[in-house]
Amino acid sequence: MSEVRIAAEPRTTFGKGAARKIRRDNKVPAVLYGHGTDPKHLTLPGHEVLLALRTANVLIHLKGDGVDELALPKGVQRDPIKGFVEHVDLLLVKRGEKVTVDIPVTTVGAVNSEGLLDQQLVSVSVEAEATHIPTGVEVDVEGLVIGTVVTAADLKLPEGSTLIAEGETVILQVIAKPVEEPTEAEAAEAEAAAAATVTEEAGE
Helix, strand or coil: CCEEEEEEEECCCCCHHHHHHHHHCCEEEEEEEECCEEEEEEEEEHHHHHHHCCCCCCEEEEEECCEEEEEEEEEEEECCCCCCEEEEEEEEECCCCEEEEEEEEEEECCCCCCEEEEECCCEEEEEEECCCCCCCEEEECCCCCCCCEEEHHHCCCCCCCEECCCCCCEEEEEEECCCCCCCHHHHHHHHHHHHHHHHHHHHC
16 A cells, blocks of 8 residues: 655644634644554645545555654544545554554455345455555455355455454345335236136136
């Protein structure tokens, strides 16, 4: 995983009013914590943060006045209507350190035409080196038949990653397609056909 470098400024003003002013300047309040150190209150450029957070478990290199650290986003507050980032909690990490993260699970291919894919989990917990966090794990479902179950233990994790989730946790399964109920029009046609058949038989 590549690092995203973001300029960081120390933040010395606090409270709702100060946070609103920061956001009006298209910046984001943030807190960096971890490794038993005192939390550092920072201000980050809003656009760069928004772009960085498009990648799951993005590794951020914070660089600025008195700051030169690596961090992972651990808490993101967004405006519920406009979606812009209001605040970020960042976890301090070190090169070579192992961290536990959730990575996305995606599928490729299509199951047997008689079945239906039922994906129960879209992410799974793994342990990986902080600077080599996998972007995700793929499951090939091409041709899988009804009754097939894929568990966490079946996942082919990238090299260097260790499964944290319970191995028997069901990730996805292939189930039978539900029987479609006839529409009102189809039901009416069937009833009419049945009535016509009865009438014809009665006339013979």
